[in-house]
Amino acid sequence: MKHIYILLFSLVFVACGNSEKQNETVPAESLKTDAIVISQSQFTSEQMQLGKLEEHAFNETIKTSGMIDVPPQNKASISTFMGGYITKTPLLIGDKVKKGQVLVTLENPDYVEVQQHYLELSEQLNYLKSEFDRQKTLYDEKITSQKNFLKAESSYKSSLAQYNGLRKKLSMIHINPSSVEQGQITSTINLYAPIDGYVTKVNVSNGVYVSPSDVIMEIVDTEHIHLELSVFEKDILNVKKDQKILFKIPEASQDTFEAKVYLVGTVIDEKNRIVNVHGHITDENQTNFIVGMFVEATITNNVTDYLALPNDAITEIDNQYFALALTNKTNDNFYFKKIKLDIGKQTETFTEITNQEDLLNKEILTKGIYMLLNEGGE
Known part of the structure; x- marks a missing residue:
């Protein structure tokens, strides 16, 4: 009887355990x-x-x-139309610049020679213009020969072409021709920012000579x-x-x-x-x-x-x-x-x-x- 009770108790215990497991999530x-x-x-x-x-x-x-x-119009490479020596470079990479701001200053005796030549032509032009007008009047009145008139015309128009060319050249290197005509001659020129933006490259330092083919610095406008x-x-x-x-x-x-x-x-x-x-x-x-x-x-x-x-x-x-x-x-x-x-x-x-x-x-x-x-x- 003792062994029978033990067996029955074991069966009940196992059955209860199986019943609990069936109610669990697996x-x-x-x-x-x-x-x-x-x-x-x-x-x-x-x-x-x-x-x-x-x-x-x-x-x-x-x-x-x-x-x-x-866009291409938002990039600018800065160079010069006439070579010169860098005398002032106030900007560093990352600096913000405004259109028209001075970027670098260059110096060269050649700038002085161009202004002198322009000033000389400016003075000569007044005389040549006056001589041309005089010869034209004389020619119209049959007082002078056609040869003299044509010579005066050629001299005047040739000098006028040189004068206009030098005037344009001075404007391109940012020298005011009107100031030169008043006797104000300078040995330095400034280069200005053509656009708003940030300096992304600086390829020069003070004292370096740059030619027209050299890129002095680059500016990028990041607005667009x-x-x-x-x-x-x-x-x-x-x-x-x-x-x-x-x-x-x-x-x-x-x-x-x-x-x-x-x-x-x-x-x-x-x-x-x-x-x-x-x-x-x-x-x-x-x-x-x-x-x-x-x-x-x-x-x-x-x-x-x-x-x-x-x-x-x-x-x-x-x-x-x-x-x-x-x-x-x-x-x-x-x-x-x-x-x-x-x-x-x-x-x-x-x-x-x-x-x-x-x-x-x-x-x-x-x-x-x-x-x-x-x-x-x-």
Whole structure:
């Protein structure tokens, strides 16, 4: 009898243990089978959510790259029309300049010679003009010969051409011809900023001689920056004006910025088989873009609606994709079935489902599947 009581007590204990286990949720093995049971308390505590297959807009895109740039009229290379020695360079790289501001000062005896020659011609011109008028009057009255008249005319007009040429040359090197005519001769000239902007290069220092072919400094106006993108030949026919561009600056930020296609090049680079695409940035002031920054960009070609699920509703197991579809619900439990997915296009938040018939009109676990996966792996 003693052995019988022990056996009966053991059977009752095992039966009670099995009964308790049947009431627990078993997430650890749930993802290894098609049937998954989640308790109501677990569903609530983990803030799980249900949803359905829904239409979502997917962009057909073209991947490209390029750089931040400015239009040609927003760049200026500073050089001189006459060589000279640098005597003053007050600016550094990064300095902001206004149009008309003095950039550098040059000195050269040649400037003095040009002014002297101009002043001499200016004085001679008065005499030659007077002589020409006199000879013309005499010729008209048949008092002098045609030869004398033509000689006076030639001398005057030749000197006038030289005078106008030197006057223009003085203006080009920023010397006022009227001041020279008043006897004000200078050995220095100033170079002025042709645009507003920032100094990006300074290639000289005090005492250096610069010739007309030398670039003294460069100025860039960053008020109207844009994108210069390189699109491969195979994609260029799908690029049109006003298409949306999303771009990042991977070396500086992970933020995504917007732009629009403004111009599409009409010539293919024979070496790389690419076409230049010019894009206008939607909000140029949202960050401090720097000319020359490398960008990675995506041009939106077309927008199409497809049936899709949130990425949070999809899990990957052994290179296959699955979702959990609700098959039954009681007061205590949610019953799900694991369904294999065929996926298509993807965005940062949604994934196209191509085998839609398996999920139509079914409620899907849209939040919490990753938690189940992690529990299953523990």
